Amino acid sequence: MKRRPHDVLPSVAAHSVLLLGALVMLLPFVWMLVTSIRPPHEIFEGSLLPWPQEFYGWGHYEAALLNVPLIRFMVNGVLICSGILIVQILVAVPAAYALAKLHFFGKDALWIGTLAALSVPIQVTALPIYIALATAGWLNTYFAIMLPFFLSVFAIFLLRQAFKTFPDEIIHAARLDGMGEFEIIWRIVLPSYQSTLTAFCIFSVVAHWNDLYWPMIVISETKLAPPPLGMMFFANAESGSDYGALMAGATLLTMPLVLIFLVTRKHFIEGLTMSGK
Amino acid sequence: MLALRTSTRQSLAGLLLSLPSGALLVSLYVAPMLCLLLLAFTNYEMGNVDIEWIGFSNFSRVLNDVVFKRSLWNTLLYVLIVVPLSVGGGMFIALLIHARRRTRSFYEVVYFLPVTSTLIAMATVWQFLLHPKLGPINSMLSWVGMSSQNFLGDPTLMIATLAGIGVWQLIGFNMILFLTGLSNIPKELYEAAAIDGVNHPVDRFFSVTLPMLGPTTLFVLVTSTITGFKVFDTVAVLTQGRNQSEVLLYDIYLEGFTYSNMGYASVLTLIFLLIIVGLSAWQSMHMDKKVHYG
Amino acid sequence: MKLFRKIGLALSASVALFAASHAQAQQVTSIDVLYCYPSFARFHEPLAQEFMKLHPEIKINFRAPAASYDEGHQVMLRNAVTNQLPDVYYSGYHLFGELIRKLEARGQTVRLEPLLKAEGDAFAKTNFAPRLIALGQVDAKQYGLPFNASSPIMYVNGDLVKRAGADPTKMPTDWDGVIKLAGKIHAMNKDINGMSYDIHAWPDDWMFQGLIYQQGGVLVKPGTKKAGFDGAVGLRTLQLTRRFVTEGAMQMVDWDQSRQQFGAGKTGMFFSTPAQLKQVTEAVGGRFNFTTARFPLDNKAKGGVPTGGNAVITLAKDPAKQKAAWEFIKFVTSPQAQKVVVEMTGYLPTNQLAISPEYLGPFYEANPNFRTATTQIDKSLPWAGYPGGQSVRIWRAQRDVVGAVMRGEKTPEAALPELIKITEDLME
Numbered sequence: 001m002k003r004r005p006h007d008v009l010p011s012v013a014a015h016s017v018l019l020l021g022a023l024v025m026l027l028p029f030v031w032m033l034v035t036s037i038r039p040p041h042e043i044f045e046g047s048l049l050p051w052p053q054e055f056y057g058w059g060h061y062e063a064a065l066l067n068v069p070l071i072r073f074m075v076n077g078v079l080i081c082s083g084i085l086i087v088q089i090l091v092a093v094p095a096a097y098a099l100a101k102l103h104f105f106g107k108d109a110l111w112i113g114t115l116a117a118l119s120v121p122i123q124v125t126a127l128p129i130y131i132a133l134a135t136a137g138w139l140n141t142y143f144a145i146m147l148p149f150f151l152s153v154f155a156i157f158l159l160r161q162a163f164k165t166f167p168d169e170i171i172h173a174a175r176l177d178g179m180g181e182f183e184i185i186w187r188i189v190l191p192s193y194q195s196t197l198t199a200f201c202i203f204s205v206v207a208h209w210n211d212l213y214w215p216m217i218v219i220s221e222t223k224l225a226p227p228p229l230g231m232m233f234f235a236n237a238e239s240g241s242d243y244g245a246l247m248a249g250a251t252l253l254t255m256p257l258v259l260i261f262l263v264t265r266k267h268f269i270e271g272l273t274m275s276g277k
Numbered sequence: 278m279l280a281l282r283t284s285t286r287q288s289l290a291g292l293l294l295s296l297p298s299g300a301l302l303v304s305l306y307v308a309p310m311l312c313l314l315l316l317a318f319t320n321y322e323m324g325n326v327d328i329e330w331i332g333f334s335n336f337s338r339v340l341n342d343v344v345f346k347r348s349l350w351n352t353l354l355y356v357l358i359v360v361p362l363s364v365g366g367g368m369f370i371a372l373l374i375h376a377r378r379r380t381r382s383f384y385e386v387v388y389f390l391p392v393t394s395t396l397i398a399m400a401t402v403w404q405f406l407l408h409p410k411l412g413p414i415n416s417m418l419s420w421v422g423m424s425s426q427n428f429l430g431d432p433t434l435m436i437a438t439l440a441g442i443g444v445w446q447l448i449g450f451n452m453i454l455f456l457t458g459l460s461n462i463p464k465e466l467y468e469a470a471a472i473d474g475v476n477h478p479v480d481r482f483f484s485v486t487l488p489m490l491g492p493t494t495l496f497v498l499v500t501s502t503i504t505g506f507k508v509f510d511t512v513a514v515l516t517q518g519r520n521q522s523e524v525l526l527y528d529i530y531l532e533g534f535t536y537s538n539m540g541y542a543s544v545l546t547l548i549f550l551l552i553i554v555g556l557s558a559w560q561s562m563h564m565d566k567k568v569h570y571g
Numbered sequence: 572m573k574l575f576r577k578i579g580l581a582l583s584a585s586v587a588l589f590a591a592s593h594a595q596a597q598q599v600t601s602i603d604v605l606y607c608y609p610s611f612a613r614f615h616e617p618l619a620q621e622f623m624k625l626h627p628e629i630k631i632n633f634r635a636p637a638a639s640y641d642e643g644h645q646v647m648l649r650n651a652v653t654n655q656l657p658d659v660y661y662s663g664y665h666l667f668g669e670l671i672r673k674l675e676a677r678g679q680t681v682r683l684e685p686l687l688k689a690e691g692d693a694f695a696k697t698n699f700a701p702r703l704i705a706l707g708q709v710d711a712k713q714y715g716l717p718f719n720a721s722s723p724i725m726y727v728n729g730d731l732v733k734r735a736g737a738d739p740t741k742m743p744t745d746w747d748g749v750i751k752l753a754g755k756i757h758a759m760n761k762d763i764n765g766m767s768y769d770i771h772a773w774p775d776d777w778m779f780q781g782l783i784y785q786q787g788g789v790l791v792k793p794g795t796k797k798a799g800f801d802g803a804v805g806l807r808t809l810q811l812t813r814r815f816v817t818e819g820a821m822q823m824v825d826w827d828q829s830r831q832q833f834g835a836g837k838t839g840m841f842f843s844t845p846a847q848l849k850q851v852t853e854a855v856g857g858r859f860n861f862t863t864a865r866f867p868l869d870n871k872a873k874g875g876v877p878t879g880g881n882a883v884i885t886l887a888k889d890p891a892k893q894k895a896a897w898e899f900i901k902f903v904t905s906p907q908a909q910k911v912v913v914e915m916t917g918y919l920p921t922n923q924l925a926i927s928p929e930y931l932g933p934f935y936e937a938n939p940n941f942r943t944a945t946t947q948i949d950k951s952l953p954w955a956g957y958p959g960g961q962s963v964r965i966w967r968a969q970r971d972v973v974g975a976v977m978r979g980e981k982t983p984e985a986a987l988p989e990l991i992k993i994t995e996d997l998m999e
Contacts, residue, residue: 010478014373014376014377015380017373018370018373018374018377018380018384021370021388022384022387022388024445025387025388025390025391025445025448025449026387026390027406027413028391028394028399028402028403028406028445029390029394031402031405031406032398032399032402035402039856040853040854040856041834041853041854041855041856041857041858042856043854044405044411044831044832044834044835044854045411045835067612067613068612090297091297091298091301092298094294094295094297094298095294095295095297095298095299097294098290098291098294098295099295102287102288102290102291102294103284103287103288103291104287104288104289104290104291104292104295105288105292106292106295106299107291107295110295110298110299110302112558113299113302113306113307114298114302115499115554115557115558115561116306116550116554116558117302117306118499118500118503118557119503119506119507119550119553119554119557120306120310120550121507121509121526123509123526123529123530124309124310124313124529124546124549124550125305125306125309125310127309127533127539127649128308128309128312128313129305129309130649130653131652131653134653134655135653139653139655147305148305150301150305151298151301151302151305151306153302154500156298157496157499157500158454158496161492161493161495161496162461162492164492165461165492175283180290181287181290181294182290182294185294193461195457195460195461196457196461199453199454199457202453203450203453206392206393209393210393210394210395210396212397216635216638216642217649219635220603220605220634220635220655221634221635222633222634222635222636225635227395228395228397229609229635231395231397231398232397232609232610232636232638233609233610233612234610235397235398235401235610236608236609236610236611241401241610241827241850242610242850243401246397246398246401247398247401247402249398250394250395250397250398250399253395254390254393254394254395257393258386258390258393261385261386261389261393262382262386265382265385265386323645323648323649323652324648324651324652324673324674324677325673325676326676326677401827404825404827404828404831405828405831408824408828408831408832409822409824409828410762410764410822410832410835410837411828411831411832411835411837427822427823427824429824429825429828430772430823430824430825432974432978515825516825517774518967519771519772519825519970519974520771520971520974521971531964531967534645535641535645535963535964536961536963536964537645537648
């Protein structure tokens with residue numbers, strides 16, 4: 001179908017805006033990449049020329065991978081993020097459904113509690129949880145790193161908003177068919193919200209992959225450390241950071257996240273084939 | 278089971294389904310908060326052997342705390358910049374991208390990238406980009422005839438700069454949420470509207486899209502506001518609260534961890550939570566009534 | 572009978588074998604070590620490897636390093652509460668007193684006097700200059716040995732200095748001279764900052780103490796809770812900071828940006844810790860003639876420089892672990908180990924034997940920039956703290972005032988009483 005003139009203009013306008021925004025989004029990453037292949041003395045020269053005057057090769061990437069067990073940290077990241085995500089989904093989906101579709105004693109309390117907990121940052125609850133873990137002797141374990149995040153109030157909120165739009169009639173019909181609530185959740189309701197669930201998975205993985213604050217409090221052995229700890233080895237305020245290796249490490253750490261995003265994006269952004277419900 | 282009334286069955290199901298989250302809520306949030314409440318009345322310092330009950334002294338101290346008031350003001354300013362820009366911007370970008378076909382995945386990745394950034398490395402990048410002498414942003418300002426700005430050093434600019442970085446980090450996140458919301462709007466609604474004579478894109482937006490995005494918008498608004506109030510990482514890494522750029526969570530961190538005044542920090546935390554919880558509760562309930570759940 | 576005999580022999584043999592291997596295993600003592608700044612793994616790890624080769628019966632186990640001195644301090648306090656202190660810790664000097672006092676109250680500290688005495692009377696004197704070993708003391712009691720030390724020095728862009736008509740090998744030795752030279756450098760090229768003295772951005776009051784000490788002043792009047800920098804010393808300190816900006820053409824950026832700028836060749840004189848020498852040298856590359864000079868002292872007789880860095884302490888109460896920890900501490904403060912540290916960073920060696928030709932001599936010959944800090948050892952003063960343990964909070968409040976003076980928002984005369992009041996109010 002031939003594009004009509006008044007279709008093209010909005011398209012050009014839209015692209016201009018998007019491209020301008022894209023430049024702003026990308027600028028820091030461009031510098032990050034460029035720095036990771038530059039020799040140390042060129043890094044702050046003040047030019048954004050992508051081509052360094054001296055090709056430094058993969059030196060910084062070697063430093064990032066070899067001076068620090070970066071691969072190990074990434075494996076830890078995978079373990080920690082998967083563990084957190086699985087429990088988050090198992091806990092949040094039923095709760096969100098209950099809050100959206102059922103009436104029960106304590107529902108309001110749970111909803112208010114959930115909203116309130118959304119405001120509570122980890123810095124606030126860190127110390128009591130730390131002391132509890134220390135008393136139980138569970139510090140310095142993957143469990144300790146994952147524990148505070150098992151409850152994702154964000155997920156409950158997100159899914160509750162989504163589930164509320166599900167037609168009650170379908171649920172009634174399913175109940176009449178003899179289905180239990182549990183079955184209804186996982187087989188009837190949730191599949192309609194694949195996009196929302198996948199979006200949440202991305203968010204959860206990205207957030208916990210980059211998490212540093214809490215892990216640093218509960219682990220004392222480097223072999224359990226998540227990926228950002230690897231970056232700390234190159235960022236040193238006392239003696240000046242090793243910027244090249246820092247950027248190389250950061251690039252390596254960001255790549256898996258981008259890959260995951262690219263692979264899963266179809267599942268939560270359906271494009272023009274909107275299946276609706 | 279069948280012998281019970283349907284509503285009782287539902288109630289029971291509701292309870293069971295929310296049991297895990299309820300238990301975690303109590304152990305991970307309620308219990309620590311109670312500890313905090315108790316600590317607020319003491320003079321406990323981390324590492325001390327003794328601890329004394331001092332009643333309301335910590336509370337009255339807040340009234341004279343210049344740094345706390347400053348951080349409250351700074352945080353409000355930060356939120357006022359970040360929320361409209363990241364929510365409105367997120368929606369706008371999502372609408373534009375949603376209509377693209379071949380370039381869609383490219384734009385999605387590009388706008389999502391900032392969400393994936395590791396702050397430790399990004400901090401250095403921002404320091405360079407915003408450098409008054411070495412950074413490209415100031416170079417660009419000089420092309421248009423403006424003088425070089427000390428983004429991370431000038432007290433009048435610091436919060437705005439941090440807010441800019443905050444928008445940069447958040448807009449892609451909100452965009453994803455809006456894209457998800459958009460994909461959940463049934464095509465039939467647009468067709469029905471077209472039959473009613475609603476053809477112009479702007480009309481379609483206001484009569485179909487915006488209302489159907491209601492739940493999503495509410496969600497994005499509340500979470501962005503909360504994220505805004507919880508700003509901490511960028512301040513800790515880029516300014517360390519220098520030149521009067523403290524924000525609420527950073528002040529709490531200073532008091533509780535750097536100065537070890539856990540008792541006083543607990544009071545500040547309670548005030549902080551009161552503000553956010555109050556604000557988001559108000560937002561949710563106010564808008565929940567207006568939101569069309571379909 | 573024969574069967575029983577065989578079984579009996581087999582049993583006793585295996586018991587003996589078991590006992591032997593068990594005894595062997597028991598002889599390996601493992602100690603936990605915690606340090607700050609993960610990037611310092613680059614010398615902590617090799618030192619530990621070297622140590623374990625010399626002492627196969629001791630295993631060094633590094634805990635995840637803390638992000639900074641401040642974070643390390645918090646980790647230690649948490650560990651004190653949950654009774655999980657490491658056996659060895661490296662504490663920043665400015666937090667050292669506070670840490671030791673808190674741990675002392677809980678009975679978790681270990682005094683080094685008996686251990687030092689067991690090494691013989693000459694040990695301490697031969698290895699450590701009096702000013703440096705004092706860094707490991709709190710209230711005149713020896714709790715640690717100095718591991719890293721640094722005193723502020725001047726990083727010089729020789730090319731810019733020459734262009735301004737001065738001699739890079741004869742840098743000014745007082746502050747009026749520095750400011751004048753900085754002004755000249757800026758006059759040659761408006762794009763260049765004459766100097767930078769990042770007191771407004773420094774996370775602790777090291778640079779502030781620097782300006783006070785170099786005039787011969789003190790931070791706190793001894794035995795009192797009164798600020799020692801009232802009067803002429805305080806006034807001149809504030810006036811200097813303002814003149815850095817007005818006459819010295821200094822721009823107030825944060826300390827990372829400042830260091831990056833010097834490396835890019837856009838600052839004439841940059842004042843900082845020698846610990847950054849290695850990184851700055853790499854950042855400069857061959858871009859300009861990079862030299863270092865001593866910290867200017869207005870008061871040549873009484874002026875001194877504050878000493879930054881960290882002391883290594885042990886918290887081990889178990890006799891075997893304490894012995895192992897002490898061996899480790901002796902090793903890392905030995906001339907060989909200090910040589911390794913200095914070559915990788917630019918820190919001052921805390922063992923005076925390390926400066927001799929046998930160890931760092933050739934390195935200093937080849938890298939004269941690194942030697943500058945050693946010429947200031949006789950002027951080194953401890954990094955003081957305020958009574959009352961609120962040093963960090965005091966500095967943050969002071970820094971705001973100093974920043975305001977530097978930006979011209981307050982005059983030094985008006986700001987000084989405010990500075991003194993803030994300090995004294997928080998000292999109780």
